[in-house]
Amino acid sequence: MTTRQGEQPGHVAAEAIARRSYGKLVAFLAARTRDVAAAEDALSDAFAAALAEWPAHGTPRRPEAWLLAVARRKAIDAARRRHTCDAAATDLRLMAEEIEGRMTNASEIPDERLSLMFACAHPAIDASIRAPLILQTILGFDAATIASAFLVAPATMSQRLVRAKQKIAIAGIPFRTPERADLPERLDAVLEAIYATFTEGWSDPVGTEAKRRNLAEEGIWLGRLVASLLPxxxxxxxxxxxxxxxxxxxxxxxxxxxxxxxxxxxxxxxxxxxxxxxxxxxxxxxxxxxxxxxxxxxxxxxxxxxxxxxxxxxDWDAITQLYDALFALTRSPVVAVNRAIAIAETRGPAAGLAELDALHAHRQLAAYQPYWAARAGLLARSGAAAEADRAYELAIGLESDPAVRGFLERRREAIWAR
Amino acid sequence: MKYMLLIYGDEEKMRAIPKEDASKMLPAYFAYTEALKKAGILLSSDRLQFTSNATTIRIRDGKTNVVNGPYAEAKEQLAGYYLIDVPDMDSALSWASRCPGASSGTVEVRPVWVMQ
Incomplete structure (x- = not known):
């Protein structure tokens, strides 16, 4: 289920279409059984079959019906092999028949991906696994791809995904859009997971890593999906x-x-x-x-x-005011750093530095590159060359992207050229 | 689905509360218990004695070891539970949030392991 570099455009297109249909079918099945893993199992073979056949023979007119028919066949085969009367397999088969029945009546299967996203981003699910879970269940990414995008060991990611899905089933986490009173907070968790997907992709600026660049696109796609379902x-x-x-x-x-x-x-x-x-x-x-x-x-x-x-x-005046409002809302020290930069633009570097000084108590900023880069820039503008030099040194030491490191190095050299 | 709401609280704080103030907390629990009963979801509930009255037993390599006190020394101790039957986790969480113990201490929501 992974996009590999150098694959044919036909394959990429087929994969994109299969992914969209896949999520809809997983959501439909999981919402009824609460068993996300079983729904995925039933569909994963069908997904693989689609990637093998669609590029060669063209995308079927009804991709969902096609995936479902294959999934059903595989589910029956699997049940026969096990010689068991597995309740989950029976449930899935009955549901697959129900959906197929509907599709022949030319009606679409209901889109329940939003309900699935609310289950994945439920407060009972650990915040750090919500975005990976959405990527896996809605978009069908495999654990290894997700692990590499989030810089986590594949075995660890795989185990955490399995546990989260078990928790959805065992703890009875519901598949639905929350009540009006809870909606803002719960929607925030879904949006946060989507934004985490996007920013993971964003952090690969040149797009040399196809998986990461892809994640930014998937984040936008999920954002479009939620915006269209909750306009x-x-x-x-x-x-x-x-x-x-x-x-x-x-x-x-x-x-x-x-x-x-x-x-x-x-x-x-x-x-x-x-x-x-x-x-x-x-x-x-x-x-x-x-x-x-x-x-x-x-x-x-x-x-x-x-x-x-x-x-x-x-418009630095507007930016300053917006950061004021954002800081009042989030109390985030990261927002405060950006606010200080905006203040320096409207009221001068000394005012900006005073704001940064006021953040001294936030220990996590000591290892936050943009804090030191901002500090260095404002110190350089105030003529405090030696202090600016030290701040740039720290910023460079904290940066992992060589291109950004190079930029900071050039800024550091420029202090002495003034 | 069955869920157990486990109420944890700081026993030292509980002991420090004067008796007349401590009895003021009881009506809140009675009202909560009544609400659970009225909703038809309460299976059972109990308050537990302080952990100083607990005794712990372990058998290892055939040797029995009985120790005075709770299983684990912690800042907050298990003080009681409600066993309820509700449709899903959201419903369990919404009932847990109404439990007086959620305001004075911590309520853990645990799904019950259903034996097939």
Missing amino acids: DEPEALGLLALMLYAEARRAARRDAQGDYVPLEEQDTAVWDAALITEAETLLRAASMKGALGRYQLEAAIQSAHVVRRLAGRS
């Missing part, structure tokens, strides 16, 4: 807008030599105008609903940055 939830729209703003700038993050280019210095002509327009439309629609949230604020900050396309300069 009245402003945060669902806000998250999609946020991801699209970021995606629009992907190509501009590196120059022709492959060197890192910071947001303020990116060539706006390289930004994807269509994606930005789509993001702006989504953000406007979200803001009309009158319920502000984290993702809308972060998307609005992106929007204030991309005005540079037309105005020649980011």
Whole structure:
């Protein structure tokens, strides 16, 4: 179930279609049995068969019916081999027949992927496994692919996925959209998992690692799915807008030599105008609903940055105010660092440094590269060369991406050239 | 599905509460128990004596070892339980959140292992 580099375009297209159908069928089956693993087992052989046949013979007119027919055949075979009257296998077979019956009546199977996502991102499921679980159940990624994207050992990831699925079954975690009162908090968990998927993909900037770049695309795809299924939830729209703003700038993050280019210095002509327009439309629609949230604020900050396309300069006043609001909401020290950078743009480097100094108590910032890079930049602008040099050294030591390291090294050298 | 709501609390704090204040907590538990009964989901419930009244037994290599005190020394101790029957985890969590023990201590929600 893995996309390997160098595969035929026909295979990639078939895989994309199979993946979409796969998630819908897993959701439909799992929502009825609560047994995600059994639903996956029933469909995984069918999925593999689709990847073998569709590229050669073309995608069937009804991919879901095709997958289901194969899954049913395999389930019956498996039950025969075991010579048992496995209740789960019987359930699945009966349901497969029910769905097939519906499909011949030309009606679509109901889309219950949202319910499955709410089960995967349930508060009873460990937060760190929610995104991997969604990738596996909704999109059919295998544990090894997910493990490499999230930098976890494959055996560990595999075991944690199995345990999480067992917990869904044993603890009776429901498959449904939560009640109105619980929806904002529970939706937040789903959105967080989707955003984690996107940012895992985002952290491979040049896209040399196909698996990671793919994850950013899958994050956007999941974001689109949730936004289409919950069009009245402003945060669902806000998250999609946020991801699209970021995606629009992907190509501009590196120059022709492959060197890192910071947001303020990116060539706006390289930004994807269509994606930005789509993001702006989504953000406007979200803001009309009158319920502000984290993702809308972060998307609005992106929007204030991309005005540079037309105005020649980011709207730093707006950015500062938005970071104020975001900090009031999240109390996150990471947000506070960005807020300090914005304050330096509106009130000068000394004011920005004072804000960074105030964050001294947050120990986790000591190992946070952007904190030291921000500090170094503001110190250099204030003429504190020696202190700036030390801060850049720390920032460089904390960075894993060689392109960003190279950028910080050039900035560090530039202090002494002033 | 059957779930056990396990109520954990700090016994030292409980002991330190004057008797008349401690008795004020009881009506909240009575009301909660009544609500569970009315909803038709309560299977059983009990309050447990303090862990200083507990005795622990282990048999290893044929040797029996009886020790005074609880299984594990912890900041919060098991103080009681409710065994309920509800449709799913969300329902169990919603009932657990209403338990007075969730405000004064911690309530653990454990699905019951069903023997086939």
